[in-house]
């Protein structure tokens with residue numbers, strides 16, 4: 090039967106598909122790490138107290154990148170260059186979601202509006218990350234090779250999402266509510282499209298590597314389009330709501346290390 094678990098199990102069991110999966114994941118994580126480190130360095134004067142949390146956010150993403158690389162190393166696999174159409178983070182940036190890399194490469198301090206944009210972008214993408222890792226945690230928490238990594242990354246992504254909710258609510262109370270809602274909406278609608286396109290691209294590559302029959306690919310393609318239709322109709326709303334998280338100050342304190350991985 091075709092299920093998320095059986096699909097991922099298949100990808101996990103084959104060296105070539107596992108290596109592509111880990112390479113794609115590692116690339117997105119380290120790109121997120123770089124972006125956050127640059128944002129932390131460019132935080133405007135009035136918002137300096139946010140800088141350590143942004144640094145921590147970036148350090149977590151870097152750690153995730155190292156974990157995915159370590160998972161490959163453990164199986165004696167080298168990372169592969171990732172096909173551009175599977176590069177979720179790069180595609181988001183190209184579509185103007187979040188802060189432009191040109192801006193992050195400069196030495197000009199960001200504005201408060203930029204910080205709000207960064208948080209709104211993160212609120213949407215961390216929701217995706219948190220849901221995806223949650224799915225992996227549900228099925229593979231006890232897996233001998235990837236269980237610990239999945240649990241650690243999943244916990245971190247939940248923290249990132251909680252932090253985004255809390256900080257965005259603070260900015261909303263400070264009068265940025267309208268800008269936040271507009272940015273969230275725009276970002277969510279773009280993200281669900283890019284997520285669909287990246288899913289189709291990843292699936293096509295996996296299908297080729299694993300020699301999936303045409304019928305199986307057709308079912309998966311239909312599934313990805315169905316998810317998009319649902320997200321376009323109602324699902325996107327879950328990505329734009331703001332709720333005070335149970336866990337406050339989730340990114341206060343230093344990042345947890347992962348010496349067993351990297």
Ligand SMILES: [Fe+2]
Pocket residue numbers: 118149150153218242246
């Ligand atoms: Fe991450």
Ligand SMILES: [Fe+2]
Pocket residue numbers: 150215218245246249
């Ligand atoms: Fe994250």
